[in-house]
Amino acid sequence: MNMDAGTLARPEQETRELSYAEAIREAMDIALAADERVVLMGEDIGVYGGAFQVTGDLVHKYGTDRVIDTPISELGGAGVAVGAAMTGLRPIFEFQFSDFATLAMEQIVNQAAKVRYMLGGAVSVPVVMRMPAGSGTGAAAQHSQSLEAWFAHVPGLKVVQPSTPEDAKGLLLAALEDPDPVLIFEHKLLYKMKGEVPAGHYLTPIGKAAIRRKGTDLTIVATSIMVHKALEAAQTLAGEGIEAEVVDLRTIRPIDRETVLGSVRKTSRLLCVYEGVKTLGIGAEISAMVAESDAFDYLDAPIVRLGGAECPIPYNPDLERAAVPQVPDILQAARALAGERV
Amino acid sequence: MNMDAGTLARPEQETRELSYAEAIREAMDIALAADERVVLMGEDIGVYGGAFQVTGDLVHKYGTDRVIDTPISELGGAGVAVGAAMTGLRPIFEFQFSDFATLAMEQIVNQAAKVRYMLGGAVSVPVVMRMPAGSGTGAAAQHSQSLEAWFAHVPGLKVVQPSTPEDAKGLLLAALEDPDPVLIFEHKLLYKMKGEVPAGHYLTPIGKAAIRRKGTDLTIVATSIMVHKALEAAQTLAGEGIEAEVVDLRTIRPIDRETVLGSVRKTSRLLCVYEGVKTLGIGAEISAMVAESDAFDYLDAPIVRLGGAECPIPYNPDLERAAVPQVPDILQAARALAGERV
Amino acid sequence: MPDLLPENTPFAIARYTPDELKAALRKMYLIRKFEEGAEESYTRGLIHGTMHLSIGQEASAVGACMALGDADKITSTHRGHGHCVAKGADVSRMFAEFFGKESGYCRGRGGSMHIADVEKGNLGANGIVGGGLPIAVGAALSAKRLGTGAVTVCFFGDGANNEGAFHEALNMAAIWKLPVVFVCENNKYGMSTSTERSTAVRRIATRADAYAMPGVTVDGNDFSAVSEAMDAAVARARAGEGPSLVESMTYRWRGHSKSDRNRYRSKEEIADWMARDPITRMADMLVEHGIATREEIAGLEAGADREIAEAIEFAKTGENPKVAEVTRDVYTEAVQ
Amino acid sequence: MPDLLPENTPFAIARYTPDELKAALRKMYLIRKFEEGAEESYTRGLIHGTMHLSIGQEASAVGACMALGDADKITSTHRGHGHCVAKGADVSRMFAEFFGKESGYCRGRGGSMHIADVEKGNLGANGIVGGGLPIAVGAALSAKRLGTGAVTVCFFGDGANNEGAFHEALNMAAIWKLPVVFVCENNKYGMSTSTERSTAVRRIATRADAYAMPGVTVDGNDFSAVSEAMDAAVARARAGEGPSLVESMTYRWRGHSKSDRNRYRSKEEIADWMARDPITRMADMLVEHGIATREEIAGLEAGADREIAEAIEFAKTGENPKVAEVTRDVYTEAVQ
Ligand SMILES: Cc1ncc(C[n+]2csc(CCOP(=O)(O)OP(=O)(O)O)c2C)c(N)n1
Numbered sequence A, B: 001m002n003m004d005a006g007t008l009a010r011p012e013q014e015t016r017e018l019s020y021a022e023a024i025r026e027a028m029d030i031a032l033a034a035d036e037r038v039v040l041m042g043e044d045i046g047v048y049g050g051a052f053q054v055t056g057d058l059v060h061k062y063g064t065d066r067v068i069d070t071p072i073s074e075l076g077g078a079g080v081a082v083g084a085a086m087t088g089l090r091p092i093f094e095f096q097f098s099d100f101a102t103l104a105m106e107q108i109v110n111q112a113a114k115v116r117y118m119l120g121g122a123v124s125v126p127v128v129m130r131m132p133a134g135s136g137t138g139a140a141a142q143h144s145q146s147l148e149a150w151f152a153h154v155p156g157l158k159v160v161q162p163s164t165p166e167d168a169k170g171l172l173l174a175a176l177e178d179p180d181p182v183l184i185f186e187h188k189l190l191y192k193m194k195g196e197v198p199a200g201h202y203l204t205p206i207g208k209a210a211i212r213r214k215g216t217d218l219t220i221v222a223t224s225i226m227v228h229k230a231l232e233a234a235q236t237l238a239g240e241g242i243e244a245e246v247v248d249l250r251t252i253r254p255i256d257r258e259t260v261l262g263s264v265r266k267t268s269r270l271l272c273v274y275e276g277v278k279t280l281g282i283g284a285e286i287s288a289m290v291a292e293s294d295a296f297d298y299l300d301a302p303i304v305r306l307g308g309a310e311c312p313i314p315y316n317p318d319l320e321r322a323a324v325p326q327v328p329d330i331l332q333a334a335r336a337l338a339g340e341r342v
Numbered sequence C, D: 001m002p003d004l005l006p007e008n009t010p011f012a013i014a015r016y017t018p019d020e021l022k023a024a025l026r027k028m029y030l031i032r033k034f035e036e037g038a039e040e041s042y043t044r045g046l047i048h049g050t051m052h053l054s055i056g057q058e059a060s061a062v063g064a065c066m067a068l069g070d071a072d073k074i075t076s077t078h079r080g081h082g083h084c085v086a087k088g089a090d091v092s093r094m095f096a097e098f099f100g101k102e103s104g105y106c107r108g109r110g111g112s113m114h115i116a117d118v119e120k121g122n123l124g125a126n127g128i129v130g131g132g133l134p135i136a137v138g139a140a141l142s143a144k145r146l147g148t149g150a151v152t153v154c155f156f157g158d159g160a161n162n163e164g165a166f167h168e169a170l171n172m173a174a175i176w177k178l179p180v181v182f183v184c185e186n187n188k189y190g191m192s193t194s195t196e197r198s199t200a201v202r203r204i205a206t207r208a209d210a211y212a213m214p215g216v217t218v219d220g221n222d223f224s225a226v227s228e229a230m231d232a233a234v235a236r237a238r239a240g241e242g243p244s245l246v247e248s249m250t251y252r253w254r255g256h257s258k259s260d261r262n263r264y265r266s267k268e269e270i271a272d273w274m275a276r277d278p279i280t281r282m283a284d285m286l287v288e289h290g291i292a293t294r295e296e297i298a299g300l301e302a303g304a305d306r307e308i309a310e311a312i313e314f315a316k317t318g319e320n321p322k323v324a325e326v327t328r329d330v331y332t333e334a335v336q
């Protein structure tokens, strides 16, 4: 799997191999050590170490005043983080599963996203919310959703979806320096994925996509875990003489228009791959953005979207796999697209 | 304003002029009279008559056991409606403003939308939720949102946006006969709009768009109040020799693909007009749906979207108007689009 | 209580027939064995995902359902296997569900976290903590409006008592005097967080005062105590007098889910609670009061073992759902 | 209480200097006149949208803020003009906001429902019933963590007490012993729904027990009673002893908002409460205890009238926001 970010200069720091979860923890550790205002909040993030062991042992290093186990109160907990962010703290709030953010939409969307605007700029809400998302764990419909598109629809929020350990750390550190609310959608199946991660502090810019693989025949815009599936498919396609360019969107609000449009102008074909439900998932926006841009004139084929099936995530593992795009689906769509002429 | 549905046969019943709010009330009245299982639930829908006077005097006719004022408890109230629907009632739940559905996303999205699927078909949730939406009332950011796209992203829900009194009544009656959860987004500025409404019981089919005006030069797909703005623009455009076809989407989940694609195949140009925030609003899906269909080959110009500005709805009336598409915006976009050649 | 019985006869002994009591103990064995079987199948890789075992809490589930018939409803939780068996489910179809089979209660779509048996009145486990609370109130509203006479029992955990849904649901049930009983199974922890750290009051049952409803705390490992409190609460609900809150103090022997490392509690605490095994206590009570002999009880246990073995076999041999049907049952009628 | 004063001296008279008391009365006049002015401007079509007037509730807002300084925070509600004035806002900038002007507190973006004055510690009115409750707890968490010594007062209505956010917020404030005072302004109705119909308990303050915090009910039209309860609650918060719930019984003379037809309450009830005008009572108290003469009080009132007239003039002549700046301030730094 070719994980080179391509368009982005690597930080100068030395790197080590870390898992995605470890990289996130390292970012939080750095932030907690550097800034007294940083606190972690969430359910079972203390001695339990988080449902996915992302916070791990941080409570032992920073104490329960800074690594705060909340009661099971998502609306209130998120609201406390919002109020704390408005008044001087830098909370990193972990939803145990992003599905539970359904309980906190009020605070995220009506308060965090809007209060700066409603107050004419008099406050800001530098809150970071971590959202473990996605299917593949056999946890069924209420623990497997990919709801990121909802948040990308909301002005006032920034929304990122790191696909690598390096970006998971760099985007979290960038989110902490951002004066506005940033939501980080972490894919649960990526937590154990390993990758090279620079030591120390560095920032992965919010709002910038990364070209993970260069290609000339079609552009695959993918998010989160789908980046890896797209890269895997791209390798197979290369063996068939189809060179796919793989764009890792990384930030879904605001979208890096220029990188996406630039790639489409070059390849003239666009495939969007994402895990969220196809209808109104992030691929809808990518497609529409391209179709209303000057890049439209470069298109040699319809824009194809591969998104989640129009159903909740089922429990049975075969059904579960069938409910989200897999490598063979990408291969099939890419081959058809590469062959298509308008 | 040409309000003929065009593609749909008018019910045989005699019609009277009613406002959109009166038409909704009439639908509820008919349902309450015909079916003991129907109950209305919501905040201040009883003696107050509803914040927008939609339920009006129904409580006096049917009593407080069937027109139930809930406490200010949106999550719980919606959940009670879901549980009641699972066990034999046919609740019509009114959110006082659709913005407050942010408090009830859990019950709507995790429970109502999914329980049938999660239980392998063993239950259904015939709940109807009414969502007063949209801007234009000077009520600012937390009382003016158009969040319908969120719900259209969720399998298991059906989502409609009536633009006329006739459809407001017909879609509500259809929603009540639907075994699955149906969300009705009603635009607050339409409540006082008058139109011919058939007497008695009839159904407006869920999942069917209406061509409100025939045209050959471009297709305008619009939702809710934007249908009226599009029709107004179309009339002006006609004077300039541009014949716009105006499609009233009516249902945004499931979308009436055939009507939209058929119109685009005919006109070769597509403009989507909707009040929700542009990014990931319903126009994104319409655009993407067209761009991946065979209709793509018929397109003679990029697909243009006119959606809400990328900001919360502001209080100042000039700003508020600027935050959502207006007739001049539609005119400008349509003229540019009609002139454009690929 | 019939006056032939001595003063200190436990409620359950006085209230239920020997057959009912033995059936209850059998259900408790069935829950225990079901979960042991599920755990083993999971360990052997036959079941995927995760699961939340209620081993140690069997008296609470079975005791709470004693006063209910098939027309009555329950809403259950992520830790819902016990409730499901207690409400009368067939363990074969439960196992089939865990194995993701078409013959499962949810046709393989739901798994452990959504186990349900709608025909027997179990509206389903719920993956959302507190998610079932308003739904239970809705079911009670239906019963009241439609005059069915049904009562709804709403199970939830101590952790769930801090969700806003708890507050909203109990308040509505109270103001509308609905036939619902809220059963808080307090096993001391919401995942890793103890009630001392999560909850401002020592006894959750005292929160009933905030809704002007009766609230009692009972020993949830004492079948008789649970069934006694529930008998009163269900009767009250059935009589139209409104809701109650019953706090059932119990303990889960296993970790929260399959990923728990038990860092938040001590071995001693676990051992202490295992010594208060609700099944042993129930069996002893039946022997002590001459309801059943040790042999009969051994027979009940062996019967449960057999039933579980057969159920696992049924599940293993069941058919998988067709992948082409992945979007089936999203809607009642297929949508294009 | 200094022992020079007679036994039955009201708390406020003993606690505050004559200047402080007169300033408080002046604020009460200012609130009343502000809202009357806003109402008139609305009726004349100069203000659009809707607004929620707190006329009749002035003692509650001003009394509750007596123990606070500028470093202390409040979170307010849709009925928030009084809180805003009480916390020290400038009525000119408030009117400018209502008129949608760039010189308004929210630069015309927020209007009545989002009126705020962050510099004076008012984190803002809130259009979402209960929306400010968790935010207030967050502000208190900041104060505790950062050691600022600030206290947060969280205003909310009787209707808001049935929101899940109430439950979650009070529980967290209690378990973490945060410096926050929850002030429930109970004006008997949430919109049209009386507390009898919406709330399972008769006194909302009793719900404090569910969070093991002190709860008191006071006559919210009695400035001294409100300030007394708040003095204790704020002192407790400041001393690190945790949160309190103060229920302030009051009444709004006007309808819920501009669209209210008052179908849910009687003329008699309104008249009855108008007879208990908190401003008259405050004025009488000051006269009775020799703090101010009738002439001085008339002077305060006249001063408020003048200030309001000037404020309206300021607002009228302010500049409108530029339409091109409609997406300004969505983010701190502009996003493409
Ligand atoms: C809304 C929500 N928040 C968090 C979770 C994750 N979670 C599942 S079970 C659980 C603990 C629940 O504790 P309790 O209610 O006491 O039930 P118990 O597990 O002890 O039976 C948590 C935090 C969830 N499923 N839903």
Ligand SMILES: Cc1ncc(C[n+]2csc(CCOP(=O)(O)OP(=O)(O)O)c2C)c(N)n1
Pocket (backbone or CB within 6 Å): B043, B072, B074, B096, B100, B103, D052, D078, D079, D127, D128, D129, D130, D156, D157, D158, D159, D160, D161, D187, D189, D190, D191, D256
């Ligand atoms: C979450 C939410 N639900 C409903 C509303 C509509 N609403 C605005 S004020 C109000 C009544 C609030 O009552 P209360 O809390 O007692 O405050 P009061 O208006 O009496 O001051 C309602 C229902 C809202 N703004 N937010």
Ligand SMILES: [Mg+2]
Pocket (backbone or CB within 6 Å): C157, C158, C159, C185, C186, C187, C188, C189, C190, C191
């Ligand atoms: Mg527990």
Ligand SMILES: [Mg+2]
Pocket (backbone or CB within 6 Å): D157, D158, D159, D185, D186, D187, D188, D189, D190, D191
């Ligand atoms: Mg009130």
